[in-house]
Amino acid sequence: MNKSRRTQATSGSLAGSALGRYGYLVPIFVLFILVELYPFVYSVVLSFWNKHLLHPNADQFIGLGNYIKMLQSPHFIRAIRNSTVFTVGSVVFEYLVGLGSALILNSRHIKFRNLFRAIVLLPWVVPIAVNSLIWKFMLSPNFGFINQLLAAIGFPHLLTVNWLGDIRYAMPAVIFVNVWRSFPFYTITLLAGLAQIPSDLYEAASIDGASKWQSFIHITLPGIRGVSQVIVVLHIIWTFVNFDVIYLLTKGGPLRMTEVVPTLLYREAFDFFNMGYAAAMGVFLLVVLAITVGRAYTKTSSFQ
Amino acid sequence: MKRSCRYIGVVSLVLILFVMPTLAAAQVSLEVWNDFNPATSIDARALVEAYREYERLNPGVKINHNTMTYADLRQKAVVANQAGTGPDVLHMLGEWVAEFSALGIIEDITDLVENWEDKDQFPASTWAVATSQGRIYGIPSIASTRALVYRNDLFEEVGIAEPPVTWSDLRDVAKKLAVDRDGDGRADVAGFAFCSSTDAVRGPQEFLVLLWSTGAELAVQTDGKWVPGFTVDQVRDVYQLLYDMMHVDKSVPEYIRGWEYNDLDQAFEVGTVAMCQNGAWMANRATRSATGEHWRTAAVPYQKVPATYMEVKVEAIGAHSANKAEAWNLLSYLMSKDQMYSFTKYDNLPSRSDVMALPYYQENEIWCKTFLELVPHGKVIPSIPLSQVFLSSMEYLQAVLYKLATPEQAAQGFYDDTAAYLSTLR
Known part of the structure; x- marks a missing residue:
């Protein structure tokens, strides 16, 4: 009798605890459905429809029509090209600047290292909107700080250069601002990676007569390979889908020279109200990233 | 102790459930964007003071004033509408009325306006801007033309006495003004x-003034369908004028390509730009600027027909507002003669005829009278969604200025794009 009661109690508490465990998951599951799954499924469905907010009674299922129109659009092709240039340019320079600053801050010869590490983080902790608007002001022609500075140090002809409004300089300028904003993340992450490399490896290499460069190539780079892969893959994704930096700096202009897929998508959705077409771009972006970078990300994650 | 806690808990619950909603219901909160x-x-400070005065007169009403740029206003209104929400009162550019009414962002207030005793104080041209598909969607609050704003001190330096009247004069005067003072070539x-x-937003508006002055319209309706109201030659003349001034006369420097209105207004203020199209809001800037005393205004130079942009701003009631009656009461109060006079003195001009007739506006030669005298030449943008056309006009202009397209090619491209877009309007 007692045994049977004990068994019942045990199974009851097991059921209760299992229910409790799953119960704890309910809020996040509901949240996931509401803010992730539902919008995603809705976007995919929308991408097969001709849905224009100005013509609410003309909704029509058009299958792959939006995708065909998108791939035939010179604006979309240009946006893909610009997104690629923006992403490659940003990630390459972010990595180089981040690695350079991490190596400097990792050096034992630098005094006040912790202070400098904190200062390096500043661009990254400033909100993107504030960051972008400050740079927009500093890069403005005639009155911007950068042009005033350039004129003061002997380049008066640069006073009037419209860095963000001239088709020749707009893309390098937005890449520069994005690099300035993002490199501290690389610095801090790579610093953590550098700290993991055992110092006796460098001592052994030194005893064997290896130069600084050889130590860097054969010890430092392999030592931070794992962390480098993770941050580069993450930043490729983040930069390819980045909207705020370019939108706040140039809105995709001049002459669509900085128009990337997210800004084009936004323009189609909220300037021209072409929701079905914009949804197709969003789905395309997701699929491309999933196939290319997502694969690399999975490999990197498993490597980690 | 336990009993006291329970008692306090019950009383709190009763307060939350019954008393607070009653108090909230007594207070109507109006969101104004x-x-x-x-x-x-x-003027904005005067408007805020008008809100406070309205709250004093109507103790149950609280006005939450949200200020944002026009670009943000438009974006926020569209996004909020998608979520089924929005402000109670929305300030808009006139060219948004067609889009916002079609999107269901703003309320049809035709019946309220028709029964409003002040309706006739607003010129018909301003009501036209607030109207789409024959229905009225707001009250015109500010009506201002564009003028040629110029620096009299720079004119005097090169011996020019009068502002230009025609495009030909404009080129001549601009060439004389563009002089090398420091000898750097x-x-x-x-x-x-x-x-x-x-x-x-000002780029397409300035472009339109030049296009209108060729005798053209942007879009016209024939047999119920919208078609371009201009010819390829007319729009080519506009692109050609701006191309010639930049690349032939060198009176417009290349570095202005891609300028926004902030760049233009700042450059004018410091004296690196001698002439530009601008609005009566520069009066406010003139009062703060060290060079403001040298700023003058005249009609925008024209090719064949004097023309200017009649900018009308519209106050609408949000379609998702839960307080439409209160929103109308607020709007009709703000658009009364006395209130409009209070907030259209420095960087805005009034839309009401009886306010325009007040001595304040008739005696201020530079910043009021000139702009009011241009009203007969003022043209409004057709009440149809035109965002794509505006973007296209600027992209072709930039292509011309960067020599990526000839004025002829740009004109043909703009005409074709406009015709194609207008044909999609139902």
């Missing part, structure tokens, strides 16, 4: 400048 920034504008002053950013 506009671009009137009290930090920078005297480059003109230190832009004789003329304009907005050409694809992002700036």
Whole structure:
């Protein structure tokens, strides 16, 4: 009798605890459905429809029509090209600047290292909107700080250069601002990676007569390979889908020279109200990233 | 102790459930979205004071004033509408009325306006801007033309007595103004400048003034369908004028390509631009600027027909507002003669005829009278969604200025794009 009661109690508490465990998951599951799954499924469905907010009674299922129109659009092709240039340019320079600053801050010869590490983080902790608007002001022609500075140090002809409004300089300028904003993340992450490399490896290499460069190539780079892969893959994704930096700096202009897929998508959705077409771009972006970078990300994650 | 806690808990619950909603119901909160920034504008401070006065007169009403730029206003209204929400009162550019009414962002207030005793105080041309598909969607609050704003001190330096009247005069005067003062081989002053950013609302407006002055319209309706109201030659003349001033006369420097209105207004203020199209809001800037006493105004130079942009701003009631009656009461109060006079003195001009007739406006030669005298030449943008056409006009302009397209090619491209877009309007 007692045994049977004990068994019942045990199974009851097991059921209760299992229910409790799953119960704890309910809020996040509901949240996931509401803010992730539902919008995603809705976007995919929308991408097969001709849905224009100005013509609410003309909704029509058009299958792959939006995708065909998108791939035939010179604006979309240009946006893909610009997104690629923006992403490659940003990630390459972010990595180089981040690695350079991490190596400097990792050096034992630098005094006040912790202070400098904190200062390096500043661009990254400033909100993107504030960051972008400050740079927009500093890069403005005639009155911007950068042009005033350039004129003061002997380049008066640069006073009037419209860095963000001239088709020749707009893309390098937005890449520069994005690099300035993002490199501290690389610095801090790579610093953590550098700290993991055992110092006796460098001592052994030194005893064997290896130069600084050889130590860097054969010890430092392999030592931070794992962390480098993770941050580069993450930043490729983040930069390819980045909207705020370019939108706040140039809105995709001049002459669509900085128009990337997210800004084009936004323009189609909220300037021209072409929701079905914009949804197709969003789905395309997701699929491309999933196939290319997502694969690399999975490999990197498993490597980690 | 336990009993006291329980008692307090029950009383709190009763208060939350029954008393608080009653108190909340007694207080109507009106969300107002506009671009009137009290930090920078005297008129905006007057408007905020009008809100406070309205709250004093109507103790149950609280007005939450949200100020944002026009670009943000438009974006926020569209996004909020998608979520089924929005402000109670929304300030808009006139060219948004067609889009916002079609999107269901703003309320049809035709019946309220028809029964409003002040309706006849507003010129018919301003009501036309607030109307789409024959229905009225707001009250015109500000009506201002565009003028040629110029620096009299720079004119006097090169011996010019009168502002230009025609395009031909404009080219001549701009050339004389673009002189090299410091001997570095480059003109230190832009004789003329304009907005050409694809992002700036003023770029398409300035472009339209030039197009209208060729005798053209942007779009006209024939047999119920919208078609371009201009010819390829007319729009080519506009692109050709701006191309010639930049690349032939060198009176418009290349560095102005992609300028937004902030760039233009700042350059005018410091004297690196001598002439530009601008609005009566520059009066506010003139009062703060060290050079403001030298600023003058005249009609925008024309090719065949004097023309200017009649900018009408509209106050609408949000379609998702839960307080439409209160929103109308607020709007009709703000648009009364006395209130409108209070907030249209420095960087805005009134839309009401009886306010325009007041001595304050008739005696201020530079910043009021000139602009009011241009009203007969004022033209409004057709009440149809035109965002794509505006973007296209600036992209072709930039292509011309960067020599990526000839004025002929740009004109043909703009005509074709406009015709194709208009044909999609139902």
